[in-house]
Amino acid sequence: MGMQFTVLSSGSTGNATVIQNETATVLVDVGLSMKRMNELFEEQGVQPANIDAVMITHEHSDHIKGLGALARKYDLPIYANEATWEALEKHIGNIAEEKKVVMQTGEALDFGTLRVESYGISHDAAEPVGYCFYDGEEKLSLATDLGYMSDKVKAAISDSDVLVLESNHDVEMLRMGRYPWNIKRRILSDVGHLSNEASGEALSQLMTAKLKRTYLAHLSREHNLMDLAKMTVRDVMEDHGHFFKEKEFELRDTYYDRPTPWDKVGKP
Numbered sequence: 001m002g003m004q005f006t007v008l009s010s011g012s013t014g015n016a017t018v019i020q021n022e023t024a025t026v027l028v029d030v031g032l033s034m035k036r037m038n039e040l041f042e043e044q045g046v047q048p049a050n051i052d053a054v055m056i057t058h059e060h061s062d063h064i065k066g067l068g069a070l071a072r073k074y075d076l077p078i079y080a081n082e083a084t085w086e087a088l089e090k091h092i093g094n095i096a097e098e099k100k101v102v103m104q105t106g107e108a109l110d111f112g113t114l115r116v117e118s119y120g121i122s123h124d125a126a127e128p129v130g131y132c133f134y135d136g137e138e139k140l141s142l143a144t145d146l147g148y149m150s151d152k153v154k155a156a157i158s159d160s161d162v163l164v165l166e167s168n169h170d171v172e173m174l175r176m177g178r179y180p181w182n183i184k185r186r187i188l189s190d191v192g193h194l195s196n197e198a199s200g201e202a203l204s205q206l207m208t209a210k211l212k213r214t215y216l217a218h219l220s221r222e223h224n225l226m227d228l229a230k231m232t233v234r235d236v237m238e239d240h241g242h243f244f245k246e247k248e249f250e251l252r253d254t255y256y257d258r259p260t261p262w263d264k265v266g267k268p
């Protein structure tokens with residue numbers, strides 16, 4: 001089977017992604033209600049009781065909304081760094097001590113032949129992280145909620161086969177939007193979210209022959225459009241000399257209201 005994944009939901013209304021191979025199933029974030037999570041699991045053929053680990057990126061509600069209820073119902077172990085545990089515990093209710101696992105930023109853990117490695121990111125949370133997944137030579141990287149694309153993040157997610165990359169907002173749509181200026185300033189800051197242009201700049205630097213697909217993720221429903229995000233990212237990449245055919249590299253969608261189809265990471 002190799003490694004495969006499905007982005008169950010992506011955006012400010014809730015985030016969750018399932019990654020699995022022949023030996024393990026890992027869930028990253030539980031940003032929707034348990035009822036909605038169960039609907040998505042059923043739609044994608046995931047048995048929640050068989051999840052080996054729940055990895056948490058940070059404590060914001062769109063990443064942990066259903067965490068406590070889901071973990072208790074299916075007796076699932078939760079992995080997060082110490083600072084994130086301190087920040088999220090009051091939001092998720094009682095969790096059995098043996099199910100609360102500390103995974104420090106930068107640590108790598110193996111679940112069968114599926115390896116998970118965390119890396120630090122810039123966002124306005126206690127100690128936010130992204131995750132990279134490995135199965136042999138295959139690599140999948142999840143990189144959202146980025147204030148900016150630091151050299152450390154680029155190093156962590158480089159050499160990926162598939163990338164799930166934030167493309168949160170169009171800068172002009174955000175500036176002209178109805179949000180108060182303090183919220184706009186937070187989104188635009190180094191602890192906010194990556195714009196379409198910044199996503200294109202980052203992808204231009206990460207582009208290698210190995211990178212087959214990038215899913216644009218965590219799009220704002222107020223200040224972005226999927227077609228605009230893809231067009232902007234592609235234009236920036238072309239400005240940097242990256243002209244590609246669809247069979248060589250694809251930009252793909254994620255959704256706030258439905259999951260992406262299962263995608264095999266090693267597939268051309």
